[in-house]
Amino acid sequence: MNTSLDTVPRVAVVGGGSWATAIVKILCEQSVKIRWWLRKPEDVAHISHYHHNPSYLTDVQIDTHKVEAHSDLKYVLSEADFVVLAVPAAFVQSALQGIDSEDLQGKVIVSAIKGMIPERNILVTDYVEQYYNVPPEQLCIIAGPCHAEEVALERQSYLTIAGYQKETAERFAALLNCRYIKATVNTDLYGVEYAAVIKNIVAIACGICHGLNHGDNFQAVLVSNAMQEIKCFLDTRFPLQRDVNSSAYMGDLLVTAYSQFSRNRTFGNMIGRGYSVKSAQVEMNMIAEGYYAVQSLYQVNQKYGAQMPIMEAVYKILYEKKSAQKEIDKLRKQLS
Incomplete structure (x- = not known):
């Protein structure tokens, strides 16, 4: 992989919980630039200073040379090639409040959420497609047997990246493969x-x-x-x-x-x-x-x-x- 500043993949991770923290840890195994959105400014300050999430998976060390924590979602999204959504499904709408279709234009949206949007009764990918006009070809999900706690311990885990477009899923899967994660692809998104x-x-x-x-x-x-x-x-x-x-x-x-x-x-x-x-x-x-x-x-x-x-x-x-x-x-x- 070419690791020049112009070609390093840029990933936005949205969410401050254990699964978001685990995903940030996995991504840090590669040559990437990560902007990480957390709702609480005090958590952002803690990560920037002490290099770990104060609330979840506190033993996971965050490489702040690769990760910039921030509480401004528009800023976090602004330069991303991939956007990973890792908040509970019940909070997706409030987390994305204030952004519009332009903020997600041209980006691959990866849902790491295993839930449905309450009251609307739709999948997270449906919500992103319908309300932010993201084409189905730019949607993926992360699935498979992989608890955040075992990622923190670097125990061998397996992920599936599912997406309509196989090549898009393969691009993101390549960012997750490392010594303790094997990521494969699947085209059965829904x-x-x-x-x-x-x-x-x-x-x-x-x-x-x-x-x-x-x-x-x-x-x-x-x-x-x-x-x-x-x-x-x-x-x-x-x-x-x-x-x-x-x-x-x-x-x-x-x-x-x-x-x-x-x-x-x-x-x-x-x-x-x-x-x-x-x-x-x-x-x-x-x-x-x-x-x-x-x-x-x-x-x-x-x-x-x-x-x-x-x-x-x-x-x-x-x-x-x-x-x-x-x-x-x-x-x-x-x-x-």
Whole structure:
């Protein structure tokens, strides 16, 4: 790679959480220039002075020769070739408030968000395309089994960059490949993105079942049925020849369903143990994307009618305040 100042890739990262911090760490393994938007000016000042995020993955050292932290989003976006969105889906609209289509013109937009825009019930890539006039060919997503906490520890991880245009996805994947990250590409943009949304809902279901003291045998059956549920929805919504057993689909599902780092599983576990939604959210102090996504997906699926009993059980528990024990008992009879 030519590393002259004129040809070094320029990446804007939007978001100050653990996943955004992990992405910045990965990108710093390459010859890049990064502008990193964080909402709080005090976090920007801390990173600039002490070279680490004061709130998330605090052990990750930030190379400030490559990274410029800033709280002015227009400035962060102004010279970027790639823009990585890494804020919770519920905050995308507020995070991007104040920018317009011109600010994203000619840039590749990469969503690292595994959720849907609440109330609008659309994917993040749909939102960027519809409201900022970004062509589908300039949209990508980051998916695959890759928890931020393991990136911080430099444990071997695998990412999938999905995009309509393979060459565009390959360009961004090249910026992520390093000694502890292997990044591959996939052209099933919407299939991979929806699978990433659904797996968070499944992780909540797994957490609920764990909180209710269901064992490993049941969890395995739940996850295998969930994979069928994901395939059913994708085949109904976006019919396409795809291998749902690959890491972009199944791998992402497995790590979210079982990992100690899964905030969606943690959230579900608290619900299964009797916490209210509000009390679980307050105690976690982190966003479980599946909570918002299940309402959006439930409403979307009213149109398509895919058979999704796990998703429906989670929706009824979280939004209709149904008994977790009773809904999981009903679900048990539908699984095979």
